[in-house]
Amino acid sequence: MDVREFSMLMAQRGCVGNEKNYCGSFNNYPFTARFLNGKTGGKTTALLQVQFNKKVPSKMTKEIRKEHRGQVSVYKVNRSTTTGYLVGGVVGAAIASANSNAGENAGDTALLSLSITARSTEEFANLLDSVLNQIVQIAPGYGLFIPDACPVCAQPGCDSYAYTKGSYRAVHAHCVQANAQAKQAKVDKNLREGSYALGIVGAILGAIVGALPSIVLAAMANYILAVLFALVPLGAYYGYKWFKGKMSKGVLGIIILISILMVPVMQYGEFLMDEIVNYGAFYSPLSYFYDISFALSHNASLVVVSWGQMLFFMAIGLLIVGGIISRTGQKDVLDTSFSAATLRPINAAAQPTAPQAMPTAPPVAQAPVAEQTAPPQANI
Numbered sequence: 001m002d003v004r005e006f007s008m009l010m011a012q013r014g015c016v017g018n019e020k021n022y023c024g025s026f027n028n029y030p031f032t033a034r035f036l037n038g039k040t041g042g043k044t045t046a047l048l049q050v051q052f053n054k055k056v057p058s059k060m061t062k063e064i065r066k067e068h069r070g071q072v073s074v075y076k077v078n079r080s081t082t083t084g085y086l087v088g089g090v091v092g093a094a095i096a097s098a099n100s101n102a103g104e105n106a107g108d109t110a111l112l113s114l115s116i117t118a119r120s121t122e123e124f125a126n127l128l129d130s131v132l133n134q135i136v137q138i139a140p141g142y143g144l145f146i147p148d149a150c151p152v153c154a155q156p157g158c159d160s161y162a163y164t165k166g167s168y169r170a171v172h173a174h175c176v177q178a179n180a181q182a183k184q185a186k187v188d189k190n191l192r193e194g195s196y197a198l199g200i201v202g203a204i205l206g207a208i209v210g211a212l213p214s215i216v217l218a219a220m221a222n223y224i225l226a227v228l229f230a231l232v233p234l235g236a237y238y239g240y241k242w243f244k245g246k247m248s249k250g251v252l253g254i255i256i257l258i259s260i261l262m263v264p265v266m267q268y269g270e271f272l273m274d275e276i277v278n279y280g281a282f283y284s285p286l287s288y289f290y291d292i293s294f295a296l297s298h299n300a301s302l303v304v305v306s307w308g309q310m311l312f313f314m315a316i317g318l319l320i321v322g323g324i325i326s327r328t329g330q331k332d333v334l335d336t337s338f339s340a341a342t343l344r345p346i347n348a349a350a351q352p353t354a355p356q357a358m359p360t361a362p363p364v365a366q367a368p369v370a371e372q373t374a375p376p377q378a379n380i
């Protein structure tokens with residue numbers, strides 16, 4: 001099964017979602033199925049997740065694996081993303097975890113996460129039924145049940161399911177809708193009242209603050225630490241946000257431009273610090289300009305290498321920030337509207353629904369709130 005076949009199968013079974021992620025319920029057990037990989041008409045692996053009230057014992061997953069030998073395994077999240085490898089350390093780990101899209105809430109031990117593999121579409125459909133059926137049968141024996149408290153307000157008496165906080169679970173419809181409306185209103189307000197000019201001022205100030213650690217380290221210890229360069233675009237981004245800059249698609253472009261322009265500024269800062277610390281003298285921007293022109297005309301390769309090196313480290317920082325930006329801002333709204341679009345009443349009649357259009361782009365112009373009269377969620 002490729003992703004298109006997966007999407008068709010899940011939609012046929014009355015699940016709601018976008019191309020890769022589907023939410024459904026099986027005997028009142030809400031679950032998500034996420035396409036991981038697969039070939040057209042062939043082998044497929046998907047991630048099946050069910051949110052429980054407490055830690056899922058390994059004895060239970062062992063039981064499921066035994067019943068479906070070779071087809072089911074416990075899903076483990078590979079946290080060492082590319083950025084994780086590149087920067088390493090605390091910063092890297094924090095960013096890698098922020099970026100781990102596959103297997104959201106991976107740290108949540110109450111979230112049963114199984115990867116299931118089948119060789120054909122038909123086999124996959126049967127396997128999904130079989131695994132879900134076994135979960136429903138054995139979970140109560142382990143003291144596990146589907147949490148009945150709404151994750152938004154923490155109160156019981158849920159009336160619907162929605163994809164919220166990393167899993168498909170019982171919620172109050174009005175809680176999810178109010179959440180989506182509040183998020184959308186915030187974005188609308190930013191697009192209406194946010195200012196590019198103020199944002200850019202904030203971004204420049206933020207970038208300067210973010211550049212200070214690199215400048216100090218380079219001037220004091222003559223040492224460049226790539227991780228610290230990530231603070232420049234990061235500072236620019238938070239500065240932009242803090243100064244109420246308009247959060248449009250152009251934000252990343254603004255951050256990239258300011259970060260690149262920071263390279264000579266950082267070099268000047270480094271010279272300036274060096275002069276002040278070692279000679280007690282002020283190194284003017286004019287002398288920096290003169291020195292650089294002199295160096296460029298006499299030994300251009302040295303200057304180019306030095307700038308190239310800084311740009312390279314800056315690019316790593318930008319990569320990280322790109323990830324963070326895509327996780328926040330518009331993405332936040334996208335998540336919220338995804339959540340609202342998966343909203344289905346509990347115990348709806350079993351009736352497959354037509355595939356639904358889901359937001360795949362930031363849905364700024366559209367109302368993200370699902371109608372209460374949305375097609376009922378089928379039990380598959």
Ligand SMILES: [Zn+2]
Nearest residue numbers: 150153172175
């Ligand atoms: Zn609630």
